[in-house]
Amino acid sequence: MSRPRIAVLGWIGSSNLGDELIAERVVQMIDEAGGEPSLVTIGDADHADPVHRIRHESAVDTFGLLRELRRHDGVLFGGGGLIQDETGPLNLPFHLTRLGAARLLRRPWAAIGLGVGDVRRPFGRLLVRTVARHPVAGSVRDENAGDRFVALTGLRLDLGIDPVLAQPARDVVASNHLVVSLRPLNSPSQRRLAEQSGPAPSQIRSWATAIDDIATSAGLDVRFVTWDSDHDHAIHEAVAAALRVPTEIVRPRTDDVIDLMGSGQLVISMRYHGAVAAVLTRRRALLLDYSPKMASLAADVGDGVASIDPTAPPEQLRAAALALLDGPPPGDVSNREQRSEVNRQVIRNLIAAASGR
Numbered sequence: 001m002s003r004p005r006i007a008v009l010g011w012i013g014s015s016n017l018g019d020e021l022i023a024e025r026v027v028q029m030i031d032e033a034g035g036e037p038s039l040v041t042i043g044d045a046d047h048a049d050p051v052h053r054i055r056h057e058s059a060v061d062t063f064g065l066l067r068e069l070r071r072h073d074g075v076l077f078g079g080g081g082l083i084q085d086e087t088g089p090l091n092l093p094f095h096l097t098r099l100g101a102a103r104l105l106r107r108p109w110a111a112i113g114l115g116v117g118d119v120r121r122p123f124g125r126l127l128v129r130t131v132a133r134h135p136v137a138g139s140v141r142d143e144n145a146g147d148r149f150v151a152l153t154g155l156r157l158d159l160g161i162d163p164v165l166a167q168p169a170r171d172v173v174a175s176n177h178l179v180v181s182l183r184p185l186n187s188p189s190q191r192r193l194a195e196q197s198g199p200a201p202s203q204i205r206s207w208a209t210a211i212d213d214i215a216t217s218a219g220l221d222v223r224f225v226t227w228d229s230d231h232d233h234a235i236h237e238a239v240a241a242a243l244r245v246p247t248e249i250v251r252p253r254t255d256d257v258i259d260l261m262g263s264g265q266l267v268i269s270m271r272y273h274g275a276v277a278a279v280l281t282r283r284r285a286l287l288l289d290y291s292p293k294m295a296s297l298a299a300d301v302g303d304g305v306a307s308i309d310p311t312a313p314p315e316q317l318r319a320a321a322l323a324l325l326d327g328p329p330p331g332d333v334s335n336r337e338q339r340s341e342v343n344r345q346v347i348r349n350l351i352a353a354a355s356g357r
Contacts (some may be wrong), residue, residue: 013041018273074354084117208242272335304330
């Protein structure tokens with residue numbers, strides 16, 4: 001009997017390493033559960049692995065997506081923060097058009113480790129309510145996402161976990177570094193992620209002052225780790241140019257980015273999966289809370305991880321970071337294995353439904 005073909009719908013094929021790590025984990029889980037995964041991507045980047053890829057970058061690719069989905073037996077939606085309009089009003093139509101196509105073809109679907117952020121626009125809320133219905137199974141990555149999904153749809157998904165965070169903790173040797181990952185701030189005026197502008201010069205100076213003060217007080221060098229080259233590298237260059245302490249900027253790959261995030265004594269991250277990497281490597285972490293998901297992760301871990309507004313004054317950032325260094329070591333995310341099993345069961349349920357289609 002052939003393995004059921006499962007198409008994965010996420011933000012895959014971009015320059016964001018966090019989303020690529022999610023895709024790698026989900027592919028592995030589908031394969032282990034007896035399915036044959038395909039990835040719906042936004043680009044044509046070269047990959048060494050044999051996973052089938054389906055290009056869907058814009059509306060002109062929709063007919064090709066429909067043609068491909070006809071050849072698949074089920075659809076997995078996620079993980080990652082797909083349900084939100086923080087990055088612009090086009091985010092939800094883009095992701096939910098894909099899911100709507102699968103539902104139009106009567107393909108069973110499930111959500112895994114789904115992030116749910118702010119959905120501010122009435123049209124976006126209507127779209128979620130209309131399209132994200134009747135999954136055969138589903139999990140969210142934290143309790144806050146679950147509550148938001150209930151508010152939007154009336155449907156309660158199981159409490160799972162981000163697929164990357166589901167990995168076991170890893171041992172990484174800590175060097176004498178403050179590890180930093182920054183990103184652009186979301187703007188209410190942007191229509192899509194690609195239109196994010198860099199932070200204002202005043203914000204660059206504020207971050208540089210805080211990082212300099214933290215590193216000097218703790219006797220650390222600074223290592224910038226870039227999670228999204230298209231959006232983050234220029235910010236790291238601008239902040240690094242204003243620092244007095246020794247500094248380096250690293251642009252890693254998916255296979256070394258987690259270890260690089262855990263390579264210092266303290267992590268300051270404005271990237272969600274930078275924060276995930278800190279948790280996996282047991283590093284104290286200050287999360288710059290540009291989106292609800294950052295505070296949710298900090299609350300999920302407790303000791304050793306805190307969140308703060310990214311536009312807070314330098315003295316507040318410094319005080320929060322030094323308090324972490326003086327405080328208890330970081331804990332683990334709550335109920336990691338139980339929530340990881342929830343994710344695995346979601347995929348098993350989807351494959352069972354896809355096998356009987």
